[in-house]
Amino acid sequence: MPAAKTALGRIAPLAEEDTLSLGERAYRRLRECIVQGVLPAGRKVSERSLATQLGISAQPVREALRRLEQDGMVVTLPRRGTVVAEMGPAQLAELGRIRAALEGVAAALAAERMDAAGLSRLAAILARMKSGTEAADHDALDEANEEFHALIHRATGNLFLIRSLGSLRAYDNLGRHRAIGSQPRDLPKALREHRAIVAALRRRDPALAEARMRGHILRSLVTNGVLPPPPRRRPAR
Known part of the structure; x- marks a missing residue:
């Protein structure tokens, strides 16, 4: 689909070759x-x-x-x-937490249902993420990240969950668009988190996959300024 970005209030027409309805x-x-x-x-x-x-x-x-x-x-x-609609920081933060929970559920279901072909495709996406991280190529990483999560969503086979997450990702993009965005030092951390999620999927461990996915989403929301940093734990006396 051609890029929609244009002058404020102006929308690019749809291309005739698009095949969606x-x-x-x-x-x-x-x-x-x-x-x-x-x-x-x-x-x-x-x-x-x-x-x-x-x-x-x-x-x-x-x-x-x-x-x-x-x-x-x-x-x-x-x-x-x-x-x-007006969408303030508090609303984006609430929706971010909801998305983190649902992404975790999706990962848990995918750990039970994703087939070998799906796991192979995730491995290929991880390879692209590694290249994008080394080059600090945010556009390539954004594309690979979308494919990564979409593949996990589809593996659930749950249409309601897929549609709900599709809607919530729009709010995630809105939050990222308003925020400063990830710095180069954050990219290796995201790559490690994606690898850890795939490892949990390969182990067929729903609880671990859910925890790692939820933690990854919450961390990314903090990085992008949608959620505040968690309070530091006081050292035990």
């Missing part, structure tokens, strides 16, 4: 525009205007806005119509 493509593009700030919080949106900018009819836009409202990314207000 118009409703799905519109949903993904508008969600991306909200995450990137192209459609900022409080901005009023209308089906007709969005359809014109996307180069499609109003029906798939109506479908996309309905899904975005279910995700909490837009709201319908009396006498104002549909607007992009």
